[in-house]
Amino acid sequence: MILLRGGRVVDxxxxxxxxxxxxxxxxxxxxxxxxxxxxxAEVVDCSGAVVAPGFVDLHVHFREPGGEDAETIESGSRxxxxxxxxxxxxxxxxxxxxxxxxxxxxxxxRGREVGLVDVLPVGAITARRAGLELAPMRxxxxxxxxxxxxxxxxxxxxxxxxxxxxxxxGKTFDAVIVEHAxxxxxxxxxxxxxxxxxxxxxxxxxxxxEEICVLRDASLARMTGGRLHIAHISTAGGVEAxxxxxxxxxxxxxxxxxxxxxxxxxxxxxxxxSFKVAPPLRTDEHVQALKAAVADGTIDAVxxxxxxxxxxxxxxxxxxxxCGMVGLETALGVVLAELxxxxxxxxxxxxxxxxxxxxxxxxxxxxxxxxxxxHAANLVVFDPEATWTVDPSALASRSRNTPFAGRxxxxxxxxxxxxxxxxxxxxxxxx
Amino acid sequence: xxxxxxxxxxLLSIADLxxxxxxxxxxxxxxxxxxxxREIKKVPTLRGRTVVNLFYEASTRxxxxxxxxxxxxxxxxxNVSSSASSIEKGESLRDTARTLRALGAxxxxxxxxxxxxxxxxxxxxxxCVINAGDGAHEHPTQALLDLYTVQRHFGRVEGLRVxxxxxxxxxxxARSGALGFKRMGAxxxxxxxxxxxxxxxxxxxxxxxxxxxAEIDGLDVVYVLRMQRERHREPLLPSEREFWDxxxxxxxxLARVRPGGVVMHAGPMNRGVEIDWEAAESEIALIExxxxxxxxxxxxxxxxxxxxxxxxxxxx
Numbered sequence: 001m002i003l004l005r006g007g008r009v010v011d012x013x014x015x016x017x018x019x020x021x022x023x024x025x026x027x028x029x030x031x032x033x034x035x036x037x038x039x040x041a042e043v044v045d046c047s048g049a050v051v052a053p054g055f056v057d058l059h060v061h062f063r064e065p066g067g068e069d070a071e072t073i074e075s076g077s078r079x080x081x082x083x084x085x086x087x088x089x090x091x092x093x094x095x096x097x098x099x100x101x102x103x104x105x106x107x108x109x110r111g112r113e114v115g116l117v118d119v120l121p122v123g124a125i126t127a128r129r130a131g132l133e134l135a136p137m138r139x140x141x142x143x144x145x146x147x148x149x150x151x152x153x154x155x156x157x158x159x160x161x162x163x164x165x166x167x168x169x170g171k172t173f174d175a176v177i178v179e180h181a182x183x184x185x186x187x188x189x190x191x192x193x194x195x196x197x198x199x200x201x202x203x204x205x206x207x208x209x210e211e212i213c214v215l216r217d218a219s220l221a222r223m224t225g226g227r228l229h230i231a232h233i234s235t236a237g238g239v240e241a242x243x244x245x246x247x248x249x250x251x252x253x254x255x256x257x258x259x260x261x262x263x264x265x266x267x268x269x270x271x272x273x274s275f276k277v278a279p280p281l282r283t284d285e286h287v288q289a290l291k292a293a294v295a296d297g298t299i300d301a302v303x304x305x306x307x308x309x310x311x312x313x314x315x316x317x318x319x320x321x322x323c324g325m326v327g328l329e330t331a332l333g334v335v336l337a338e339l340x341x342x343x344x345x346x347x348x349x350x351x352x353x354x355x356x357x358x359x360x361x362x363x364x365x366x367x368x369x370x371x372x373x374x375h376a377a378n379l380v381v382f383d384p385e386a387t388w389t390v391d392p393s394a395l396a397s398r399s400r401n402t403p404f405a406g407r408x409x410x411x412x413x414x415x416x417x418x419x420x421x422x423x424x425x426x427x428x429x430x431x
Numbered sequence: 432x433x434x435x436x437x438x439x440x441x442l443l444s445i446a447d448l449x450x451x452x453x454x455x456x457x458x459x460x461x462x463x464x465x466x467x468x469r470e471i472k473k474v475p476t477l478r479g480r481t482v483v484n485l486f487y488e489a490s491t492r493x494x495x496x497x498x499x500x501x502x503x504x505x506x507x508x509x510n511v512s513s514s515a516s517s518i519e520k521g522e523s524l525r526d527t528a529r530t531l532r533a534l535g536a537x538x539x540x541x542x543x544x545x546x547x548x549x550x551x552x553x554x555x556x557x558x559c560v561i562n563a564g565d566g567a568h569e570h571p572t573q574a575l576l577d578l579y580t581v582q583r584h585f586g587r588v589e590g591l592r593v594x595x596x597x598x599x600x601x602x603x604x605a606r607s608g609a610l611g612f613k614r615m616g617a618x619x620x621x622x623x624x625x626x627x628x629x630x631x632x633x634x635x636x637x638x639x640x641x642x643x644x645a646e647i648d649g650l651d652v653v654y655v656l657r658m659q660r661e662r663h664r665e666p667l668l669p670s671e672r673e674f675w676d677x678x679x680x681x682x683x684x685l686a687r688v689r690p691g692g693v694v695m696h697a698g699p700m701n702r703g704v705e706i707d708w709e710a711a712e713s714e715i716a717l718i719e720x721x722x723x724x725x726x727x728x729x730x731x732x733x734x735x736x737x738x739x740x741x742x743x744x745x746x747x
Contacts, residue, residue: 188664198631201546201567201606203664206630271547316523319545319566 001025002420003038007046007381011053012352013369022051024377027419031373046381049414050347053355053369054086054378056362058149058178058255059231059303060328062088062119064110065103066095071308071398073107076328077116078396079306081423083328084380084413085117087359087367088306091153092124099124099135101143108145116423120362122178123147125166131158134166141173148362151178153231154278156213158184160220167226176253176361177221178229181213181238182279190319192265192280200268202318205280211237218245221252229361230254232305234279236289243298253361255303256290258334259325259403263287267403273314273321274403277307291344294353301358302350304331308399315401326397330390332382333409341410347384355380381415388412396429441553441560442732445571445607450614457579459731459739460724466503467727477506480737483536485527486563487513487543492698492722493563493572497540500729509536524548528555537737541565559736567662570603573697574611576728580721581617581652584693589616594646596622597656597678597705600629601663604697605656609635622646624677626667643678648687654695655680658704671704682709693717 004022009032011017021036022029062076063069073090080088090107092098098107104121111119123140127133129152140147150170156179157163166177186209191197193204214230218241221228233239233254242254259277264284267275275281293299307324314321327334331354339350359368366376387410392400416424423430442448448456466472482501486494494510501508511527513519518527524543531539538559541549546566553560564570581588593612599605599621612619619637621628632639640646647653658674668674675681680694688694694706694716702708710716 193630195631195634198629198634199606201565201569201601201603204630271550273551312523316525317543317545317551318547 001039001041003036003041003043004046004051004379004381005036005043007049007051009051009371010348010351011369011371012348012356013053014372015348016371017348022371022379024417024420027377029371029373029375029377032371044415048385049381049383051371051379051381052351053359053371054367054380054416054418055084055331055354056358056367057085057088057304057306057328058301058358058361059153060088060090060306061093061308061324062090062107063308064094065106069310069398073110073119074114075396075398076306076308077111077114077119078429079326079328081116081416081429082396082413083331084382084416085328086378086380086416086418087118087120087362087364089120089122089149089362091122091151093129093154097124097129098122099127099129101136101139104140104145104147105143116429117418121145121147122149122151122153125150125152125157125177126162129155131155131162134162134169137166137170137175138173141175148174149176149178149229151180151231153178153180156180156182156184160216163217164220164224167220167224167228171224171226174227174363176227176229178231179213179217180232181210181217181230183209183212186212189280190276191268192282194265194283196265196268200271202268207235207237207282207286210235210279211241214238214241218242218250218252221245222248222250225251228252232257232260232279232303233290233299234260234282235286239289239293239298243293243296246298253300254298255301255358256294256299257303257305258327258331258338261287261290261338262334263403268318271318273316273318274325274401274405276318276321276323277325278323291339291342294339295344299353301361302331302335302353303358304328308397309401310399314399324401325403326395326399326401329395329397330402330404330409332413333388333411334404336384336411337409377417377420379417380413382411382413384411386410386412440736441549442571442736443549443553443560443562444569445574445611445614448614453575453578453611453615456575456728456731456735457582459735460579460727463730463734464727473503473505475505476734476739477501477504477737480506480537481535482506482508482538482540482733483531484508484510484540485531485542486511487518487548488564490542490564492725493542496722496725497563497729500726501733503726504730504734506733524552525555528552532556532558538733561732561736564603566603567601567606568603569607570697571607571611572725572729572732573604574607575732576721576724577608577654577695577697578611578615579724579728580695580717583720583724584717585651588612591617591651592649593617593619593652593654594622594650595619595654595656596643596680598627598658599623599632599656600627601659602656608654609637613637620646622678624668624674643684647684648689650688651692652695653680653688653692655706657697657699658701675704679704680706680710682707685710685713688715695721697721
């Protein structure tokens with residue numbers, strides 16, 4: 001029995017934000033209230049810290065199987081737990097792709113064996129992620145991994161006809177089709193297309209590449225009644241398309257990454273490949289539109305798109321480096337700075353974007369709160385005032401490709417609790 | 432060198448140089464040009480220093496120009512090309528940079544197909560890095576020698592009207608040229624069909640136009656760019672004939688260049704694509720002067736980057 005004493009409980013699901021004690025018995029929360037007595041429980045002092053539902057990341061890359069030099073399910077799980085996450089969804093661009101029950105079950109089981117975070121693999125929409133024919137989505141859904149999210153992430157579903165069939169077919173098991181929304185013919189570039197790309201002579205990807213794809217995808221979701229989720233939205237046009245589709249009753253949600261909230265294409269001026277990512281970092285105008293979409297509820301979740309790459313592949317000429325940034329261990333600090341400190345939204349809303357919001361998209365009641373008796377004890381305790389400087393070599397991830405190297409962040413995870421057991425305690429992986 | 436950038440060891444972009452820096456290079460180049468006219472075309476200035484020409488792309492004039500420049504300064508010159516080195520065995524630029532550092536290179540002249548490769552190299556080495564052309568990004572020494580050529584010909588750059596014509600979006604010559612001419616007070620206009628102008632072209636702070644015929648008689652310098660078909664990843668023009676019709680420097684357009692106006696081209700020229708034979712051979716074409724200016728300008732640049740002072744005494 002554990003008593004989390006004196007923390008500021010921020011629970012979006014019950015709209016609570018006040019100092020409370022939380023008693024955990026076994027894998028569940030047994031009691032929440034003021035001045036609870038220890039009653040033989042181990043008391044963990046949480047004064048000055050925030051107690052929130054453990055974070056859920058709809059979008060990570062753990063590279064296993066096939067890319068274990070960059071990340072493994074074990075190293076990725078450590079990074080996730082240290083970042084305050086209790087559940088993460090690794091994308092299927094592995095080798096082999098997560099496009100069958102056997103591969104998704106392998107990933108899910110490895111996650112269970114490691115035991116630091118629930119690893120809930122995303123299934124591929126198309127076989128081998130080749131964009132030609134549907135993968136056995138139902139079989140993946142019925143597997144032990146209980147796959148609900150499907151994506152060809154890294155690429156959009158190339159044709160409208162195939163996406164239509166995926167949205168239709170997935171309805172029988174309420175699949176969520178997660179789209180990497182970039183028009184295939186407009187995305188042949190290395191960075192956002194605009195003033196900076198003009199200056200640098202780097203091929204650009206226009207913002208319209210995303211907007212056009214979101215419009216296509218939303219139209220098909222409306223037509224089919226299928227469930228659509230737009231990954232890592234990055235443009236003003238993209239969020240406006242989602243906003244309108246939602247207003248029309250289309251079943252669509254979207255996520256934003258911390259890096260798209262914090263960084264612009266100006267970062268690319270030094271040709272530092274740490275800032276190369278897909279979709280690319282946009283201009284400040286787009287960043288402001290994303291923040292407005294967070295404030296008005298158009299954006300449903302923050303997802304990291306944690307994309308580790310081994311140094312030998314990432315640290316090279318900008319043009320030749322792969323896209324992607326690690327993000328699990330910096331997400332909280334970046335979100336607090338860009339959304340809460342910047343006055344875009346409340347702490348409760350920021351917590352919602354990292355826990356309850358993504359949990360609803362996953363349709364898994366054990367995550368995202370509420371923090372109340374009888375609910376799973378999947379919690380994070382973080383110190384919102386603790387400042388630290390991002391040191392790439394100190395990350396738990398096997399890769400160091402953070403765009404936030406040297407940046408001072410405020411807000412650090414103290415404890416992470418998965419089903420009543422600490423996965424992180426006092427900022428360290430619990431043994 | 433009085434430099435406006437953070438790290439004055441390198442020349443990665445023409446934007447790294449302020450007006451005074453450029454004037455230093457040009458005046459020093461003048462001194463060095465005189466050396467090129469002497470019987471013994473060599474000074475002992477950089478004896479014992481090593482300059483590496485690291486070329487990941489085929490090049491004749493730029494590589495030879497840098498080689499002659501460094502040799503006339505008495506530096507030891509090593510040419511490394513991607514096809515005859517460990518680069519072909521897959522050695523990364525990072526490891527090549529380490530090797531060159533360990534071997535004691537004082538300056539590395541880098542030509543590379545990837546934009547930003549010199550910036551990457553500059554982070555890895557103590558040597559001075561000179562960008563000799565990186566992808567579609569920049570070719571700052573080309574801009575310097577173009578400025579020198581124009582300065583030589585007109586006696587000034589300030590106030591001249593310079594039209595840069597053709598495949599702007601793929602051209603490092605256009606980027607460095609536009610920024611360089613503008614910095615020295617010229618009035619620059621970029622002339623191309625919309626598909627060959629970059630989105631965001633306003634960042635260069637100069638005028639642009641789709642209509643060469645409307646611009647040509649107002650130009651002092653008609654700077655013709657090579658059509659870089661090898662960089663076109665999608666069809667950007669209906670045909671070369673259409674480009675010829677609208678944007679090539681034909682003999683008819685040449686006849687409309689104002690008296691005293693000149694034609695420039697960084698080479699290699701595609702005669703019959705962006706320029707016709709008569710225009711390339713015309714008396715007002717400064718193309719050979721550009722090439723010969725290259726040696727003096729690169730001598731000046733290497734000399735200044737490796738610690739020399741801008742003055743008239745270097746030639747003694």
